[in-house]
Amino acid sequence: MKRLSIIRHALVVAATMVVAAAATSCSDAENEYSSYPCRFVFNTARHGQSAALMSAMTGTGVFCKVTTVMEGGARYYRFSNNAGLTDKVIFTKEDQETTVLLGTNSSIIVGFGNLDDPKQIYAYDGECPNCFSPEAIPVKSRPLTLTPAGLATCAVCHREYTLNGGGGVVSGDRGARLRRFHASWSADGVLAVVN
Numbered sequence: 561m562k563r564l565s566i567i568r569h570a571l572v573v574a575a576t577m578v579v580a581a582a583a584t585s586c587s588d589a590e591n592e593y594s595s596y597p598c599r600f601v602f603n604t605a606r607h608g609q610s611a612a613l614m615s616a617m618t619g620t621g622v623f624c625k626v627t628t629v630m631e632g633g634a635r636y637y638r639f640s641n642n643a644g645l646t647d648k649v650i651f652t653k654e655d656q657e658t659t660v661l662l663g664t665n666s667s668i669i670v671g672f673g674n675l676d677d678p679k680q681i682y683a684y685d686g687e688c689p690n691c692f693s694p695e696a697i698p699v700k701s702r703p704l705t706l707t708p709a710g711l712a713t714c715a716v717c718h719r720e721y722t723l724n725g726g727g728g729v730v731s732g733d734r735g736a737r738l739r740r741f742h743a744s745w746s747a748d749g750v751l752a753v754v755n
Contacts, residue, residue: 592726594685594739596694597755599661600626600668602637604749606654612639612647616671617745620679621710623671623723625686626662641671642706642723663687663741664694665701668753669712670743673724683743683753684727688714690735704738712738 602613616624624641629648635656636648651660662668667686672679684704691702691714704712704721711730712721719732727738743753 592737592740594664594741594755596664596685596739597661598663598668598683598685598741598753599659599755600751600753602626602751604751606652607637607649610637610639610647610649612641612645613670613751615643615645616641617749617751620672621674621724623669623682623706623710623712625667625669625704625706627667627686628660628662640706642708642710644708664692664739665699665703667703668741669704669706669723669738670751670753671723672745673726674710675724681743681745682723682726683741684712684723685739685741687739688717688719689737689739690714690719690733691716 613624616622622641622643624639627638629636629638635651637651638646638648640646663685665687669684669686670682672681686704688702688704702714702716704714706712710722710724712723713719717732719729719735721727721738722730727740729735729737741753741755743751745751
């Protein structure tokens with residue numbers, strides 16, 4: 561009888577561990593996305609074309625960093641991709657009247673991975689998740705740099721992250737994955753990154 565009780569207890573513990581492991585993997589998937597607000601909607605019909613952005617949206621393995629700049633009193637989107645293209649597009653009236661939020665420190669990285677079938681769009685925060693802290697005083701930018709090989713690198717911690725496969729660390733010390741945002745690309749040329 562005592563032996564049967566021990567076996568039942570062992571089975572209950574094992575079942576509890578399986579349920580806990582399943583719950584952990586679900587929450588890991590949920591935590592893959594940043595809780596930080598992001599709002600970027602770029603309609604190529606209204607804004608015009610950006611060669612740097614379009615190469616990322618129409619191919620795979622090309623990623624584009626999106627930031628904003630002020631020049632001559634006007635605000636622009638600046639697009640730079642890992643294939644060497646850089647251009648800018650002026651804000652529309654609608655952009656000026658709405659809140660545009662580009663990640664934790666005003667930059668995001670977008671593109672379609674080349675490891676997925678069907679292809680999947682990725683949108684990442686443009687700051688290193690292991691070095692940048694929005695709560696730090698003063699806030700210090702830790703921007704990621706794009707490489708032709710489809711990696712994002714941090715000049716501070718020297719980690720390299722894969723952009724094609726979900727933002728994991730592929731070189732350097734172990735650490736957090738890149739922060740992701742929900743993104744979509746429509747057939748009529750609208751990129752939406754919203755969190």
